[in-house]
Amino acid sequence: MRINRVSALAAIVMVGAALVAPVRAQFDPIFDFIPLGGRSLLTQVLESEPPAEEAHAILTGERTAERWIDYMKGRSAAVPGLQQLGDYELATLADYLSFNMPLPANKLPGDPAGADWSEILPLDGRDLALEFCQSCHIITVVVTQDRRKEHWLGTMNKPSHVEIKLTSEEREALASYLVLNASIPIDDVPEDLRAGGASY
Ligand code: HEC
Structure with a gap:
């Protein structure tokens, strides 16, 4: 009986903690004035419905930041999300790609169209x-x-x-x-x- 009461209490405390958990800072709108980083920019690009092989080529590529800029300029006709990026965004994304690509094979989604990028991208x-x-x-x-x-x-x-x-x-x-x-x-x-x- 006693044990049950204790575990019920623990459950309530845990639910309470989950309810009051703060919004993760990177998604809090007060920080909207800080320019998007490579994770968000890449998410936008991948959600612009590029052909699967274009998405795969980005996620498995390995280049310096400079080469990534050239590469993305070359692919912008095929990848709609790349056309919207300004110069600083392109440079920010290129930097991010140079640090984080290629993704480890076990992180690559089977179907890029249905992937939850917030779970996958560093x-x-x-x-x-x-x-x-x-x-x-x-x-x-x-x-x-x-x-x-x-x-x-x-x-x-x-x-x-x-x-x-x-x-x-x-x-x-x-x-x-x-x-x-x-x-x-x-x-x-x-x-x-x-x-x-x-x-x-
Ligand atoms: C553990 C506490 C602590 C954290 C966490 C922290 N800072 Fe600081 N920061 C300080 C203190 C103390 C000062 C003032 C004294 C000094 O400059 O060492 C300071 C000052 C600064 C300054 C102005 C002075 C300078 O040295 O240029 C910058 C810029 C700065 N921090 C950047 C950062 C960045 C970037 C991060 C995240 C990677 C960060 N801080 C996280 C303690 C912290």
Whole structure:
């Protein structure tokens, strides 16, 4: 009897926790001002109904970021989602592809048309920033800086940041995303994320 009561209580607590679980930061609309990262851009491309062999060729390709840009420009007639990308988006996606493709064979979906990309594609620089860069200071400290890659990596290797649970490859990917997409003017940052600017 006692055991039953306890497990019923545990079940209620668990349901409660599930109900109040916050929206994962990368999907919270307050962050819409931060440009999309490669995961979201690739999802848009894959959901634009490209022929299956085009999707497969992207997911199994291995290129440098520069070569990915050339490749995508060459495939844009066949892949509708590529036609909508601006220069920064194309560069952001190329960077992401250079870090994350080819997908491991066991991650490749049998039918790209029905795939749940949010489960399949690795996190992008925007996701990593929202997940790992707001626990000590607001994200504004990060996304308003205009920096070169070495400078970003330098910050991430300071004593204040070196403990963050990001692999060196993730640090590189995050730095590459920030080079292209940070330096957001403060006027574009929502009021709620401006207060105190640097709160550390
Ligand atoms: C464990 C706490 C913590 C986390 C997590 C954190 N920061 Fe910081 N950050 C700090 C502190 C403390 C400072 C101010 C002191 C300093 O600069 O070392 C700071 C300052 C900064 C600055 C301004 C000063 C500088 O060095 O350029 C930037 C940019 C920055 N952080 C970027 C990031 C990024 C990118 C991430 C995510 C990868 C991140 N932070 C996550 C603690 C943190």
